[in-house]
Amino acid sequence: MSKHVGKSVTRVDGFDKAAGRTKYYEDRVPSDALYVRIKHAERAHAMVKSIDTAAASAIPGVVKVLTCFDVPDTPFPTAGHPWSMDPGHQDVADRHLLNRHVRYWGDDVAVVIAENEVAAMRGVRALTVEYEDLPFVLDAQKAMEEGAPQLHERFPRNILKHTDMRKGDYAAAIQEEGLIKVEGWYDTPTVQHCHIENHGCFAYEENGRVVVVASTQIPHIIRRVVGQALGRPWGDIQIIKPYIGGGFGNKQDALYEPLCAWCTTQVGGRCVRIDCAREETFVSNRVRHAIRFHIVSWLRPDGTFAARKVECYSNQGAYASHGHSIVAKAMGSFPQHYPCPNMECDAWTVFTNRPAAGAMRGYGMPQASFADESNIDDCARAVGMDPMEFRRKNIMPVGYHDAFSGNTNYFDTYNQCMDKGAAFIDYARKRAEFAADTGPVRRGIGLATFWYNTAVYPISLETSSNRMLLNLDGTVTMQCGETEIGQGADTAYAQMTAEAVGLRSYRDVHVVSCQDTDITPTGLGAYASRQTYVAGFSIRQTAELLKEKILKYACEVTRQAVHNMDIADGNIIRKGDGQVLMSLSELAMTAQYNPVHSEHITAESTYTIRNNAYSFGCTFAEVEVDIPLCKVTLKKVVNVHDCGSLINPALAEAQVHGGMSMAIGYGLSEQLLFDEKTGKPLNNNLLDYKLSTFMDHPRLEAEFVENAEPTSPFGTKALGEPPACSGAPAIRNAILNATGVAIDRNPINPHVLFAEFTKAGLIRDEWQEGKEE
Amino acid sequence: MSNQYKLVRCNINGKDVEKVVDVRASLTDMLRNDYRLTSVKKGCEVGECGACNVLIDGEAFNSCIYLAVWAEGKHIRTLEGLLGPNGELSDIQQAFIDETAIQCGFCTPGFIMSAVEILESGKEYTDDELRKLLSGHLCRCTGYENILRAVKKTMYKRLGKPIPQ
Numbered sequence: 046m047s048k049h050v051g052k053s054v055t056r057v058d059g060f061d062k063a064a065g066r067t068k069y070y071e072d073r074v075p076s077d078a079l080y081v082r083i084k085h086a087e088r089a090h091a092m093v094k095s096i097d098t099a100a101a102s103a104i105p106g107v108v109k110v111l112t113c114f115d116v117p118d119t120p121f122p123t124a125g126h127p128w129s130m131d132p133g134h135q136d137v138a139d140r141h142l143l144n145r146h147v148r149y150w151g152d153d154v155a156v157v158i159a160e161n162e163v164a165a166m167r168g169v170r171a172l173t174v175e176y177e178d179l180p181f182v183l184d185a186q187k188a189m190e191e192g193a194p195q196l197h198e199r200f201p202r203n204i205l206k207h208t209d210m211r212k213g214d215y216a217a218a219i220q221e222e223g224l225i226k227v228e229g230w231y232d233t234p235t236v237q238h239c240h241i242e243n244h245g246c247f248a249y250e251e252n253g254r255v256v257v258v259a260s261t262q263i264p265h266i267i268r269r270v271v272g273q274a275l276g277r278p279w280g281d282i283q284i285i286k287p288y289i290g291g292g293f294g295n296k297q298d299a300l301y302e303p304l305c306a307w308c309t310t311q312v313g314g315r316c317v318r319i320d321c322a323r324e325e326t327f328v329s330n331r332v333r334h335a336i337r338f339h340i341v342s343w344l345r346p347d348g349t350f351a352a353r354k355v356e357c358y359s360n361q362g363a364y365a366s367h368g369h370s371i372v373a374k375a376m377g378s379f380p381q382h383y384p385c386p387n388m389e390c391d392a393w394t395v396f397t398n399r400p401a402a403g404a405m406r407g408y409g410m411p412q413a414s415f416a417d418e419s420n421i422d423d424c425a426r427a428v429g430m431d432p433m434e435f436r437r438k439n440i441m442p443v444g445y446h447d448a449f450s451g452n453t454n455y456f457d458t459y460n461q462c463m464d465k466g467a468a469f470i471d472y473a474r475k476r477a478e479f480a481a482d483t484g485p486v487r488r489g490i491g492l493a494t495f496w497y498n499t500a501v502y503p504i505s506l507e508t509s510s511n512r513m514l515l516n517l518d519g520t521v522t523m524q525c526g527e528t529e530i531g532q533g534a535d536t537a538y539a540q541m542t543a544e545a546v547g548l549r550s551y552r553d554v555h556v557v558s559c560q561d562t563d564i565t566p567t568g569l570g571a572y573a574s575r576q577t578y579v580a581g582f583s584i585r586q587t588a589e590l591l592k593e594k595i596l597k598y599a600c601e602v603t604r605q606a607v608h609n610m611d612i613a614d615g616n617i618i619r620k621g622d623g624q625v626l627m628s629l630s631e632l633a634m635t636a637q638y639n640p641v642h643s644e645h646i647t648a649e650s651t652y653t654i655r656n657n658a659y660s661f662g663c664t665f666a667e668v669e670v671d672i673p674l675c676k677v678t679l680k681k682v683v684n685v686h687d688c689g690s691l692i693n694p695a696l697a698e699a700q701v702h703g704g705m706s707m708a709i710g711y712g713l714s715e716q717l718l719f720d721e722k723t724g725k726p727l728n729n730n731l732l733d734y735k736l737s738t739f740m741d742h743p744r745l746e747a748e749f750v751e752n753a754e755p756t757s758p759f760g761t762k763a764l765g766e767p768p769a770c771s772g773a774p775a776i777r778n779a780i781l782n783a784t785g786v787a788i789d790r791n792p793i794n795p796h797v798l799f800a801e802f803t804k805a806g807l808i809r810d811e812w813q814e815g816k817e818e
Numbered sequence: 819m820s821n822q823y824k825l826v827r828c829n830i831n832g833k834d835v836e837k838v839v840d841v842r843a844s845l846t847d848m849l850r851n852d853y854r855l856t857s858v859k860k861g862c863e864v865g866e867c868g869a870c871n872v873l874i875d876g877e878a879f880n881s882c883i884y885l886a887v888w889a890e891g892k893h894i895r896t897l898e899g900l901l902g903p904n905g906e907l908s909d910i911q912q913a914f915i916d917e918t919a920i921q922c923g924f925c926t927p928g929f930i931m932s933a934v935e936i937l938e939s940g941k942e943y944t945d946d947e948l949r950k951l952l953s954g955h956l957c958r959c960t961g962y963e964n965i966l967r968a969v970k971k972t973m974y975k976r977l978g979k980p981i982p983q
Contacts, residue, residue, distance in 0.1 A: 059915035062923030063907060065857025065897035069924065072856040163842070239958050241861045241869055241924040290859070290924030291958050323862040531922025531959050699918040699964055706961030731866035731956060738962075739953040745963045 048614075049543040049551050050759055053695035056536045057556060058288070058529070067288045070260045071320065074247045078316040079108055081308050082165035083301075084155040084172050085329060086147040089398040089724025090181035090194060093145045096155055097173040104171060106164030109312055112155040113143040116307070121273040124367045125263040125297035125404065127506040127569050137205070137365035139197060142274060142304050147176070148196050148363035149398050150725045151328035156304070158312055181398035181724050185337065185360040188397045196363060196396040203396040205361055206369035212380060213387035218352035219343050227342040227424045231416035232790040234716035235335045235360070238405055239736050242290020243321040244330055248305040250314025251283075258285045259302045262292040262530050263570030267302050268562045274303035275310070282306070286560040292530045293707075294404035295331050297572045298366055327729035331403030332717060334371050335360040338416035348428045348435055352387035355379050357413075359394045359402075366403040369394040370504070375409035379417055381447055382496055383439045398724050400717075404572060406704065407769045410497060411711055415791055418493035418774035423787055432778065433463055433472065433492060441496060450498060450657045456752040458661045459494060462685040465748050466492065466665040469683045475667065479783065485672050488680070489783025493774035494663040499754075499763035500575035500654060507575070507654035509583035510566035513542070513591045515646040517637060519615050519630030520553040521546055521591070525583065526568010527576045529558050532765055533696040534576045540692055541581055541759055545588030547612030548629075566649060574660065574763030577692055578754075582652040585758035590648035595629070598636050598644060603627065656756040660763035662686035664708070664775035670783045672807050675798035677713060677780060683746040684768055690753045690760030697764055701747035704768020710737040712773030714792050735794075828889045830855070831899030839886045845879075846870045848886035849896060857897035857927040861956070868955030871928035872896050878935045878954070897927040900934070910937060910972045917968040921959035929955050933969045942977055945970070 061067045086093075098110040122136035129135050144152050157168030180194040187193060188203040196203055246259035255277070261267050264286040272279035289296065301319045308317045321330065339356040359372035369392070376392040407414075425435035437460060445454040467473070472490055479488040500507050514522040523542050529535040539554040548554065557565065596607045599617045603610070603626045611618055616625045617632060627635075636644045667681040684701050691697045714735035718727040728734045747768075753760030773791050781787050786805045790797060802808050827836040830853060837852045846863070849855040849872065858881055861869035865883040872881045873895040900908045910933050913919070920926050929952065936943065936951050943951065948969055949962075957965065974981045 053918075055915050056918070056920060058923070059920055060907070062920045062926055063911040063914050063930070064901050064905075065927040065930075067923050068856065069859075071860065076851070239956075240922070241867055241956060241958060242859070242922070243861065289922065290861075291922040293958065323864070323866070531924075533921065695918045699921060699960060702961035702963040703921065703959045704961075707958070730864070731862050732864075736956055736958070738956065739949045739966075742962060745961050 047544055049540045050692050051690060052540065053693055054536065054540065054551055056533055056696070057539050058535060058558065069242055069288050069290055070245055070247065070258050073258060073287060074318050075316050078247055078318040079158050079160060079312060080162045080165040081156050081158050081305065081317050081319045082169045083153050084169045084174070086152040086154050087150065088147050088176050088178060089150045090179040091147045091176035092179065093147060093154055094175040094177050100171040101157055101168040104164055104168050106160040107157055107168045108160060109158045110155065110168065111143070111308070111311055113145045116142040117276060119274065119276050121270055121303065122365070123270060123299040125266045125570060125572055127266070128269060129505070137368055139365050142307050149400055150723065151400060152363065153304070153329065156308060158308060158317060183397050183399055183719055183721065183724060185358040185395040185397055188395045189393065196398065200396060205365055205394040205396060207391065207393045208369065208373055210376065210380060210388065210390040215352050215354060215387045215389040218387035221351050223346060224351050225344045225346065225427050227344060227420065227427045229340055229420050229423060229789050231338040231340065231419055233336050233412040233415050234792060235399065236333045236711060236715045237327050237717055237734070238293035238295040240291025240293055240295065243323055243326045244296055244300045245318070245320040246302050246305045247316055247318040248309040249316035250309055254281050254283055255306045255309060256283045256285065257302050257306050258287065260289045260296060261286055261302065262296040262528060262572060264528065264560045264562050265526065265567050266570055267299055270299035271303050271306045275307055284562045286528060288558065289530050292571065293406045294408070294572065297404040297570065298331050300330050323731060324729050327717060327734065328400050328726050331366060332362065332400050333405040334402040334409065334412065336372055336375060336409070336412040340416060340420045342420055342424050344424055344428055346428060348430045348438055350383065350385040350439060353379070353385045355390040357392040359392065360399060361394050361396050362399040362401040363396065364401040366401045371409040375413035378410060378413045378496065381441055382417060383421065384441060384445065399719060406707060407766045408573070410495060410766070410770045411708065411773060414493060414495045414770045415774045415777070418771065419777055419787070419789060422778040422781055433467060436494060437463065440494065450503060452498070452657055452659045454659055455755060458687040458750060458752055461750045462661060462663045462687060463492070465750060466663050466683050466685045469746060469748065470665040470667055470681060472665065476782065482783070486669060487672065487783040488667065488669050489779040489781070490665065490667050491775045491778030491780070491782050492663055492665045493771040493778060495767065495770035497574065497660040497763050497767045497770060499573070499578045499658040499660055501573050502654055502657045507579055508569065508651055509579040509654065510568050510651040511583035511587040512566050512649040513587050513647065515591065515595060515629065515633050517630065517633045519628055519633055520555060521548065522555045522557060524557045524565050525580050526566050526570070527580045528560055528571045530571045532576065532700060533693065534571065536696060537577050537692045538580055538584060541584045542588060545585050546591060547614070549615035553615060574765035574767065576765065577761050578658065578757055578763065579654050581757055581759045581761060582654050583650060586652050587648050587650045590650055591646065594646050594648060595632060598646065599626065599632055602632065602635055658754045658756055658762035660688050660767050662767055662771065664771040666775040666779045668776060668779040668783055670780055672784065672802055675795040675802060677793060679709060679743055679776060681743055682772070683748060684772070685748045685750060686764060686767055687750040687752050688764035688767065689757060689762040690751055691749060692759060692761055697749065698747045700764055701768040702745045704766070705745045705772055706737050706742060707769045708772020709742060709776070712776040712791055712793060714741070714794055716792050824887050826887055826890050828891060829893045831895055841887050843886040845872070845881035845884040845886050845889055848889065849881060855896045855898050859924055859927060861924065868928045869925055871931050871955065873931055873935060876935065876938065878932045895931070897930055900930070909975065910934060910968070913968040913972045917964045917971065919960060919964040919968040925955055925957040929965055933972070936969060937973055937976055943973065
């Protein structure tokens with residue numbers, strides 16, 4: 046019976062955050078730090094011919110001006126992936142600290158370093174950049190055409206990578222008689238993470254090494270990338286990660302840490318700071334890949350699939366960043382979600398003159414889910430089946446095994462999740478009732494499902510390292526390579542550690558939250574939905590080692606055999622009768638201060654995880670569509686997740702709420718727009734970019750199906766990203782149910798609805814007049 | 819003294835203070851840099867996100883678009899001012915912890931100060947009204963759901979009424 050795991054305890058960092066004491070990078074910048082401000086190109090595609098720095102250098106307070114002509118010619122990759130010993134699997138090194146070849150509007154061409162922010166900003170404005178303009182391209186498919194503007198010499202037709210998947214014989218399968226063809230093009234937008242803390246960092250030299258304090262999800266990976274960018278040994282670099290104000294994948298990339306590190310080396314090691322403004326965060330950090338899908342489904346009249354074809358065109362933007370991994374994951378979701386004997390899937394990642402796309406919560410899955418789940422509803426309609434029944438018939442069955450990942454669908458999770466969601470939303474009754482709506486305002490119910498891989502095995506290394514120290518008061522200090530970024534990881538780790546060691550309270554675990562690559566065991570950071578899952582392995586293993594050491598020492602003191610003892614409630618007990626032999630504090634004090642055999646009891650270990658786990662779930666949405674106003678009101682929404690056993694139900698529920706909110710924005714309002722004539726971003730601020738506000742949600746309902754994951758030491762699996770996956774298509778399908786109009790692009794905002802409703806003949810004059818009365 | 823700088827006298831978290839500040843500085847800059855009140859967060863610096871929200875004479879303001887010199891003679895409250903002398907949390911801060919309304923914590927100070935304004939009005943608001951009153955703050959972690967629960971719970975507690983189902 047677990048004592049700490051599975052309980053809704055409050056966050057270990059809750060007090061400080063509620064008191065406003067938690068320190069983020071900007072709260073730790075020394076007051077004498079120099080300001081680095083960046084000159085961003087005002088061209089979508091160009092070569093920098095020259096930069097006149099004279100006027101900027103003359104501004105009082107300006108210390109130094111550095112341009113793209115000054116940086117080392119050592120390209121580096123930025124993606125927050127573990128290093129691969131296989132050169133063929135390493136990330137594309139296509140970045141320089143500053144760029145002569147401008148590849149998107151907002152690219153970095155120069156910096157001004159100054160004693161104060163005003164001087165730095167005036168300096169940036171005083172720079173005169175002479176460009177040689179080049180033609181540009183914003184659309185992925187257009188960028189693949191012959192003769193399209195070329196971004197990187199090494200990648201003809203701008204194709205970063207193409208992969209495919211073939212199963213059965215698609216061409217032969219579609220010859221079967223009586224098949225119904227359901228074809229669609231589904232377009233997903235460029236969106237941004239919009240963590241409320243912008244990315245920023247500061248850097249200085251100390252004892253000949255470079256220290257960078259950064260708002261990042263991946264301190265150890267940043268250390269390697271900074272070393273690569275500066276051409277310095279990795280041991281020369283120290284990265285410190287304080288608390289961060291959200292990441293969602295944007296900070297799973299080297300953003301301005303390498304540039305900041307280089308700048309300090311250019312001003313004699315003085316402290317320099319880079320603080321992204323919100324407008325820069327939207328454009329010059331990372332965005333979510335806009336992916337266009339072409340799906341052709343061939344159905345039998347009984348509602349089974351004969352064959353499916355899927356093409357994915359992923360808009361990478363200007364630089365490789367996480368590159369093809371995102372669309373590869375998206376494409377890989379199709380054959381497993383709805384297994385079909387004959388499939389042809391292709392995915393292309395294509396450079397365009399837009400901001401670089403990288404990791405974002407869901408890593409290709411919100412895109413794939415929008416396309417796949419839209420097409421599935423279209424299929425259900427084509428054969429006259431209820432969309433939930435259609436899914437039950439075709440979805441990944443119990444016992445399904447994926448040979449590549451080793452994942453198995455152990456339980457009847459999908460049906461359990463759909464049952465719960467349908468019950469909450471009152472699916473059957475409401476769909477029947479809403480079918481009678483024929484007026485200008487119509488209601489509808491939609492659903493969508495998803496599956497999600499918890500960690501990144503076997504595509505990349507999965508490893509977790511952990512260190513535990515028995516303190517003299519019997520508490521345990523714990524360090525872990527997986528980082529807290531707001532999700533509540535530290536609290537889950539404290540609960541798991543207390544459970545595995547046998548402590549009285551999770552508060553008896555002190556998680557060292559702020560990571561320092563000089564101190565923290567090497568880890569990969571916060572990404573995928575791996576934190577709790579992978580940390581669970583190293584926590585369990587390290588706790589066993591710590592216990593072994595504790596009990597071995599206790600054997601000397603108590604003369605009880607090691608195997609006859611255990612640790613419970615912070616005491617060493619005799620197993621047979623449960624007698625308390627001594628407290629952990631007594632043991633720690635005795636061990637530390639024993640004049641004959643002194644020992645400071647610690648344990649450290651690395652666990653290489655060679656498992657992965659399917660996480661599942663669904664969204665049900667109820668909408669009210671005002672056709673004349675082209676307005677969708679989300680009336681009710683529920684997410685149901687099977688993320689295995691919950692470590693902390695309250696924190697899990699909170700995670701789901703956040704993901705649902707992101708999915709609602711993705712479905713209805715969020716998109717980063719670009720001027721077709723210039724490539725300039727049009728709405729890179731929080732006023733014009735429509736992030737969901739407090740007013741844009743109904744009550745968010747989160748429910749769970751807890752099927753303990755057999756591969757996990759604590760029965761847990763992915764929850765970080767899954768809540769962002771199925772919301773948008775559920776809303777889309779609810780609108781389809783309400784109006785009969787299938788919208789194949791998101792966000793489904795009034796502009797899109799007006800065009801689609803007009804096309805469908807739903808915009809009627811009498812309704813418009815009715816509104817005016 | 820040049821025109822660039824000006825003495826600003828005000829009351830911050832119950833204490834009369836004065837400092838010479840750059841006339842171009844925002845109240846956010848003054849609170850963070852001159853008084854080290856780092857609960858005042860910067861998320862956009864143009865009044866869009868609400869992270870820098872403080873109370874000025876009892877009213878919530880985005881301090882990033884409020885000049886420091888305008889604070890002359892004002893009473894300013896930041897999240898630091900809510901903590902009791904022995905580190906006791908106020909009811910609304912505790913409610914944010916208990917209702918899991920905090921994740922990354924970056925929007926939290928701004929939200930709590932708006933909540934204080936709402937709670938100190940002594941009025942009873944509907945959910946829709948609360949949503950509107952809190953809509954000047956953006957949050958990417960929580961979906962706002964638990965923040966609403968925390969504010970609502972504290973509002974009814976202060977009103978001495980049970981939370982309506």
